[in-house]
Amino acid sequence: MTIRVGVRKPFRLLAPAKLNLGLEILGKRPDSYHEIVTILQTIDFGDEIVLEPATALDYRPPTEIEDDLIARALRQLAGHGIEIRARIRLSKRIPIAAGLGGGSSDAGTLLGALVHAGLPYSLARRIASDLGSDVPFFLEGGTALATDRGTELEPLSSPTGWFVIVVPPLSLRNKTRTLYSSLTPADYSDGTATRRQAEHLRQYHVLDPHLIRNAFLRPLLAFPQVRLALDDMRAAGAQWAWPSGSGPALFTWSPQQSQAEEIAVLLRARGWEPIVAAPYRPTWHEALASLALG
Numbered sequence: 647m648t649i650r651v652g653v654r655k656p657f658r659l660l661a662p663a664k665l666n667l668g669l670e671i672l673g674k675r676p677d678s679y680h681e682i683v684t685i686l687q688t689i690d691f692g693d694e695i696v697l698e699p700a701t702a703l704d705y706r707p708p709t710e711i712e713d714d715l716i717a718r719a720l721r722q723l724a725g726h727g728i729e730i731r732a733r734i735r736l737s738k739r740i741p742i743a744a745g746l747g748g749g750s751s752d753a754g755t756l757l758g759a760l761v762h763a764g765l766p767y768s769l770a771r772r773i774a775s776d777l778g779s780d781v782p783f784f785l786e787g788g789t790a791l792a793t794d795r796g797t798e799l800e801p802l803s804s805p806t807g808w809f810v811i812v813v814p815p816l817s818l819r820n821k822t823r824t825l826y827s828s829l830t831p832a833d834y835s836d837g838t839a840t841r842r843q844a845e846h847l848r849q850y851h852v853l854d855p856h857l858i859r860n861a862f863l864r865p866l867l868a869f870p871q872v873r874l875a876l877d878d879m880r881a882a883g884a885q886w887a888w889p890s891g892s893g894p895a896l897f898t899w900s901p902q903q904s905q906a907e908e909i910a911v912l913l914r915a916r917g918w919e920p921i922v923a924a925p926y927r928p929t930w931h932e933a934l935a936s937l938a939l940g
Contacts, residue, residue: 650940651760653699653732657936661755662692662787662926663740664747664780665809665890665897667853668840671829671861679779679795680826683837685802685844686780688787689809689923693740693752697759697936700733708738715753715777722773728765741813743821745891747780754784755928761785762930763937788927791844793837802844804925805853808906809897811921812879812887812913814871816894825892828865835859853899858888866893875918882912 667685675681695716703724707714716736723730734756740748754777757770767785774781779796789804818824843857866872872894879887883905884898900906903924910920 648727648729649765651728651730651732651763651765652938652940653697654936654938656696656698657932659695659697659755659759659933660690660692660926660928661695661736661740661748661751661784662688662690662928663921663923664688664751664783665811666745666860667805668843668858668888669860669862669891670835670837670840671833672837673831673834675795681794682792682796683840684792684796685840685847686783686790686792686796686799687804688751688784688789688926688928690926691739691921691923693748694737695752695756696735696737698733698735700731703730703732703734705734708736710738710742711749713749715749715781716756718777719753719757719773722776723760726769726773728760741895743818744813744895745889745893746811746813746895747784747891750778750780751784753777754781755787757781758785758787758928759930759933759937760939762933764939786928789847789925791841800844802847803851804927805847805899806851806925807853807899807901808903809899809921809923809925810879810884810906810909810913811890811895811897811923812875812918813921814869814875814894814896816869816871822892825862825865828868829861833861833864835861852901855886855899858886860889862889862892869894872896878913878916878918879909882909882916884909
């Protein structure tokens with residue numbers, strides 16, 4: 647059976663970047679993946695997906711993306727009999743291969759919009775899981791404790807406050823695979839700190855910086871660009887900074903926007919282009935009003 651998806655009127659989707667508010671690795675699994683405990687958080691900075699009415703699917707990936715997850719998602723949808731009649735345009739803002747979930751968010755956000763317009767969640771979740779461990783999170787976004795390979799999700803209360811993010815210029819071929827292969831058992835932990843952070847969010851809706859861990863900090867510190875960014879963040883007033891995902895993006899958090907902006911000003915003076923962002927929980931009203939399934 648074919649399900650046709652049309653666009654009633656043009657609309658925009660924010661495909662939000664994500665931060666890992668702690669990322670502990672428990673060890674390697676028999677299937678060669680790693681067992682993790684992490685808290686995923688979408689922020690109000692990201693890529694833009696524009697959907698417009700069309701008589702057939704029209705999507706061309708941005709030239710800078712080698713493996714575009716939106717294109718892969720669309721192929722899988724077509725394989726399941728989902729016929730999309732839309733012109734889709736993706737504008738990239740999230741730095742590529744930075745640990746901020748850009749490609750995963752692009753695909754997961756598009757699938758999430760289709761779910762909220764009526765596409766079966768089970769199908770979208772299956773496609774998302776095939777695309778990558780982070781992608782299912784973006785079907786809803788917000789804040790979630792992620793375990794197993796990162797695919798078992800438990801919604802959490804979002805923290806208040808503001809994030810300041812710096813992305814050091816680090817180009818590594820197969821970055822995630824390379825950094826995972828550089829981990830040793832000494833980088834593993836039992837997930838207790840991140841689980842305690844999740845409980846802290848449930849109760850107080852703020853981050854406890856003392857509970858943030860990231861197993862990739864040690865291997866990332868082998869790169870002078872990362873060390874320089876970390877030093878400059880501290881010099882700009884950040885009390886702490888940790889990687890997001892496998893980096894190289896680094897972030898800190900402040901309960902006050904004014905303090906976050908002050909840190910960003912000092913980072914700009916040192917030659918960085920910091921991102922100041924707040925926690926973000928997507929709403930899907932425009933997708934529901936603009937998409938038609940039948």
